[in-house]
Amino acid sequence: MGEYKILPAIHSPKDVKRLSEEEIPQLCAEIREKLVEVVSVNGGHLSPNLGVVELTVALHRSFRFPKDSIVWDVGHQSYTHKLLTGRYDKFDTLRLKDGISGFPKTEESIYDDFNTGHSSTSISAAFGIANAKLLSGDNSHTIAVIGDGSFTGGLAFEAVNNAGRFNKNFIVILNDNKMSISKNVGAFPRYLTTVRIQPWYIRVKRGTEKVLSKIPLVGRLVRGVLRRSKSRIKNMVYKNTLFDDFGFTYLGPIDGHSVEELENAFSVAKKENKAVLIHVVTKKGKGYQPAEKSPGEFHGIGKFDIDSGEPLSSHKGFSAVFGKTLCEFAEDDSKICAITAAMTGGTGLTEFSKQYRNRFFDVGIAEEHAVTFGCGLASKGMRPVFAVYSTFLQRAYDQLIHDAALGNNHLVLAVDRAGIVGSDGETHQGVFDVSMLNSIPQTTIYSPTYFDGLKSALKSAIYVDDGLVSVRYPRGGELYRPDDFTHESVDFDIYGSEDCDMLIVTYGRLFSYALRAKERLANEGIEVCILKLCRIKPINRKAIDFAAGFGKVWFFEEGILNGGIARTFSDMLNLCGFEGSYHIRAIRDGFVKQMSVDEALHMLRLDSDGMVENIKKRNSVHEKKTGYTGI
Numbered sequence: 328m329g330e331y332k333i334l335p336a337i338h339s340p341k342d343v344k345r346l347s348e349e350e351i352p353q354l355c356a357e358i359r360e361k362l363v364e365v366v367s368v369n370g371g372h373l374s375p376n377l378g379v380v381e382l383t384v385a386l387h388r389s390f391r392f393p394k395d396s397i398v399w400d401v402g403h404q405s406y407t408h409k410l411l412t413g414r415y416d417k418f419d420t421l422r423l424k425d426g427i428s429g430f431p432k433t434e435e436s437i438y439d440d441f442n443t444g445h446s447s448t449s450i451s452a453a454f455g456i457a458n459a460k461l462l463s464g465d466n467s468h469t470i471a472v473i474g475d476g477s478f479t480g481g482l483a484f485e486a487v488n489n490a491g492r493f494n495k496n497f498i499v500i501l502n503d504n505k506m507s508i509s510k511n512v513g514a515f516p517r518y519l520t521t522v523r524i525q526p527w528y529i530r531v532k533r534g535t536e537k538v539l540s541k542i543p544l545v546g547r548l549v550r551g552v553l554r555r556s557k558s559r560i561k562n563m564v565y566k567n568t569l570f571d572d573f574g575f576t577y578l579g580p581i582d583g584h585s586v587e588e589l590e591n592a593f594s595v596a597k598k599e600n601k602a603v604l605i606h607v608v609t610k611k612g613k614g615y616q617p618a619e620k621s622p623g624e625f626h627g628i629g630k631f632d633i634d635s636g637e638p639l640s641s642h643k644g645f646s647a648v649f650g651k652t653l654c655e656f657a658e659d660d661s662k663i664c665a666i667t668a669a670m671t672g673g674t675g676l677t678e679f680s681k682q683y684r685n686r687f688f689d690v691g692i693a694e695e696h697a698v699t700f701g702c703g704l705a706s707k708g709m710r711p712v713f714a715v716y717s718t719f720l721q722r723a724y725d726q727l728i729h730d731a732a733l734g735n736n737h738l739v740l741a742v743d744r745a746g747i748v749g750s751d752g753e754t755h756q757g758v759f760d761v762s763m764l765n766s767i768p769q770t771t772i773y774s775p776t777y778f779d780g781l782k783s784a785l786k787s788a789i790y791v792d793d794g795l796v797s798v799r800y801p802r803g804g805e806l807y808r809p810d811d812f813t814h815e816s817v818d819f820d821i822y823g824s825e826d827c828d829m830l831i832v833t834y835g836r837l838f839s840y841a842l843r844a845k846e847r848l849a850n851e852g853i854e855v856c857i858l859k860l861c862r863i864k865p866i867n868r869k870a871i872d873f874a875a876g877f878g879k880v881w882f883f884e885e886g887i888l889n890g891g892i893a894r895t896f897s898d899m900l901n902l903c904g905f906e907g908s909y910h911i912r913a914i915r916d917g918f919v920k921q922m923s924v925d926e927a928l929h930m931l932r933l934d935s936d937g938m939v940e941n942i943k944k945r946n947s948v949h950e951k952k953t954g955y956t957g958i
Contacts, residue, residue, distance in 0.1 A: 329360040338413050340387040340438075351586050355380045358407050359614040361418065363633060369422050370629040370750060371429050372403035374612040374622040375474070378504050378583075382472075382607055383407035385589035386500075389597070390468060396440040396456050400449035400473035400483075402430035403627070404502075405439075412438035422750035424922035429751060444754025445719065446692045447480025449473045450499055454490040457497045468496040468597060475503045476669060479691030491574025493602045498593075499575065501604060502583065504611040504622075570604045579606030584613065623672055645800040648778045649741055650675030652785055653712060657683050663789070666701050666713040668694045674714035674743050694719050698726035702736040710789055714741040717757025717799065718748075724763060731795040732767045738795055739788045740764075745774070745799035746835060746885040747928060752921030757801075758914055762890030764797050765864055771796040772864040773817070774835040777805050780815030780861055787817050799835070802924075806839035816861055819870045823856035829942065830877040832896060834860040837883050837933060844938035853946065863892045871899045878907040881942060883933055888913040912941055 333350060334357040337343060346354060358380050366373045384407070386397065392412070399405045409427060410418060414436065420426025431439040441452045453471035460467060477483060478501065490497060570577045576599050581592045589607065596603040611626075612618030617636025618625035630639040657663040657679065664686045665679045671689055680687040690697045694715060701711035720727075720742060731738045745757045764770050771792045773784035781800055788796040812822060823845060831841045838859045845855050858874055860866065874880055880900070882893040893911040900909060912932060919927055928934040932941060 329357070329364060331357045331361065333357055334361060334410065334415060337411055337415060340390075340392050340411060343384060343387045343411055346388075348587070351384060355384060355586075356614070358384075358410055361410065361415075362406055363615050365418055365421050366628070367631050367633045369419075370627075371406070371422050372627050373615070374618045374625040375404040375504075376406040377613050377615055377618055378609040378611040378622075379404045379472075379502060380407050380614070381584045381586050382500070382502065382589060382609060383411065385586045385593065386470070386472075387411050388586070389590050389593035390470065393437045393440070395468040395470065396453070396460075397438075397470045397472065398441045398449045398453040398456070399431055399443055400471065400477045401446045402443035404472070404474070405431050408438070409436070412436055422752075422921055424920075424926050426921075428921060430754060442754075444752070445722065446477040447473075447482040449477070450483055450486035450490060453499075454486055454493065454497065457490075457493065457495060461495050466496065468498060470498045470500060472500045472502060475501065475505055476692055479669065480693055481695065487570070487573050487575070491570075491602055493574075494600070495602075496597070496600060497602045498596050499602070499604045501579075501606045502609055503580065503606060504583075504609045575602045575604040577604050577606065579604075580608045581605060583607040583609030627673075642804050643778075644802070644804045645778070645781060646673065646675035646743055646802075648675075648781055649714070649743070649785065649798075649800070650678055652782050653741075654679050654682055656786070656789065657686065660710065661686075662708065662710045664688065664701075664704055664709050664711045666690065666697050666711055668692055668697045668715060668719065670714070670716065670719075673716070674741065676714055694723040695726050698723040698738065699730045701738045702726075702730040702734060705736040705738050706734070710737070710739070712739040712741055712789070714743060716744040716755075717742050717746075717760040718744065718755045720760055721763065727764070727770075727795060728767055732769055735769065735794050737793055739785075740795070740797040740799075741785070742797050742799035744802045746801045747919060747924050747931075748802050749924045749927065750921050753918040756919045756927075757799075758886045758919060760797070760799060761863070761884075761886040761892060764795075765890055765892065765895065767795065769794045770864060771862065773798045773861055774863050775800060775815060775861050776834075776836055776838040776859065777808060777815050780817070783815065783817045784861060801836050806836055807842055808839065809842060812842075815859075818862050818867050820859045820861070821856065821873065822859065824854060825856055825873075825876075827854040827856055828878040829853070829855045829946070830858055830874055830880045831855055831883065831938065831942075832858045832860065832874060832880060832893075833883045834863050834892065835885060837885050840928070840933070840935045841883065841938060843935035844942070847935065847939050848942060851943075853942070855942065860892070864895075866892070866896060866899060868899075871896070871903055875900060875903050875905045875907075879945065880905075880907060880909045881938070881945070882909070882911045882913075883938060884911070884913040885928070885933055886914060888915055908945070910941070910945055912937065 333354045359377055362376050414427055417427050422429045427435060430444045433439050433442055449471040453469050457469040578592050582588050592605050596605055611622035665676050666688045667674055667676050668690055669692045671677055671680055690700060697713050701713050704711040742760055745760060748755050748757055764772050775781045775784045784798045788798050833841050841857050845857060848855055882896055884891050884893045891913055893913050897909050914931060
């Protein structure tokens with residue numbers, strides 16, 4: 328644990344403002360040390376946070392939070408913000424159960440103005456906040472901090488288009504942690520940047536336009552010529568006038584690791600009293616060598632050794648198996664294409680991107696575009712596979728219906744991080760994709776438990792099924808598998824004696840928990856059989872007929888109850904004349920907070936403990952076979 332001299336005394340932005348210029352570098356160093364210390368133990372987003380330390384410090388020295396408002400895009404870079412707003416004492420609980428969140432949470436602090444977790448939302452939310460202030464007579468500033476990656480999302484451009492002509496205190500900070508919008512070469516661009524951030528430049532510009540506006544006819548003509556000339560000059564220098572064309576006053580690029588330059592730029596922006604975009608250039612992972620060297624690997628990382636930067640646990644997961652399998656298929660099939668929305672490494676497509684560059688498409692953080700783009704590929708005979716995290720697939724619901732299902736285009740979704748994902752919390756739990764996809768006609772969904780099941784399901788999705796097909800799998804690797812379960816079917820599997828009266832129905836990784844529950848119940852003299860679904864939509868009628876032969880059926884589902892497979896299964900059971908009792912355990916109408924996967928499944932009573940408890944409780948109650956008994 329580091330020795331911190333300044334950071335523990337920071338309880339609010341007022342304390343940051345009191346620091347001398349000489350103390351600021353020490354504060355930034357202590358923040359970086361604390362970030363590395365905590366994330367190495369708890370996991371989290373390290374590179375993005377290391378890159379915005381000076382930017383965050385400068386913001387808190389320049390603005391009046393919480394009167395002024397700030398919205399962090401995605402919010403995975405808000406750790407320094409938390410440290411400077413009274414959460415230092417709780418920072419060791421970052422991303423832990425009942426601890427502080429890895430993202431902004433309005434219920435956590437008055438300094439968090441808007442809940443975020445997905446990309447490209449900040450400008451829209453901040454612009455709404457700015458308008459609400461305007462309507463209520465509040466003249467404070469509203470700031471959106473958005474990365475260059477998030478700017479690849481269409482929602483950001485929709486917001487910029489809407490907000491550019493806003494004549495009030497609205498500031499967008501573009502955190503560019505890769506390179507400038509256009510590469511700066513030589514002294515002149517640096518000089519122009521210096522000029523543009525000086526207060527006198529803005530005053531002269533504003534005064535000149537004011538004088539010219541009072542000269543009839545000629546003044547208006549000259550002012551127009553000057554504006555057009557400025558655009559041409561600026562275009563020659565920057566090769567980009569996009570933000571000016573949208574109506575923003577553009578300032579930058581600014582050194583994002585110079586608190587002095589940042590404070591100077593913020594001072595200018597505050598005097599503009601209109602929409603301003605400040606272009607800030609930062610280095611992702613700054614201050615920690617392993618993260619600087621491999622910022623992508625430390626973007627979101629689990630526990631790691633501080634000295635070496637090496638992860639403390641590594642095992643083959645579903646993402647890696649998916650990527651390897653798709654490469655194997657692509658070797659013999661030139662029609663297979665892979666699509667990602669800025670998640671090449673996370674979805675296991677790194678090797679595919681190297682081996683089959685012309686068939687690999689990273690579309691940026693644009694899931695909606697990815698789906699429709701994939702449908703375009705499919706419409707001309709290609710076999711597109713879109714690898715996407717479950718939580719991010721939610722953004723493309725309309726495209727899944729309108730462009731994939733309605734058009735009967737054969738698009739395969741490789742839905743990663745399906746089910747509970749753990750410490751990222753409510754915004755990232757992959758518990759909605761099944762209910763979402765289950766509502767779309769002519770859609771096929773697979774949810775395998777093991778690696779061989781994933782391979783079989785992916786092969787069927789690509790070569791057997793038509794239309795929209797989803798293969799979903801959890802974060803991490805395989806769980807418990809008994810020696811006598813040798814092969815996972817692509818449709819459904821039955822495990823255990825069919826002569827007993829009780830049946831567990833489930834799918835995905837919950838099958839492993841059901842196996843443990845079965846063993847524990849057997850030790851207590853209670854025999855159960857397990858029906859494991861792999862293709863969960865459409866459900867094979869033979870699986871329904873099999874379940875109908877049992878007196879008591881329990882369905883355990885790691886997903887939302889409403890619209891889920893358990894409800895579909897119950898409806899099909901009733902239609903075939905089932906007279907036994909039927910019980911569902913799923914996620915009710917709510918969100919799953921941050922905690923480990925094991926903690927979440929235990930809380931939801933979806934682990935083996937919960938299954939055993941539920942079955943024993945229900946088994947002790949005499950229930951007449953009068954049909955469906957509900958949840």
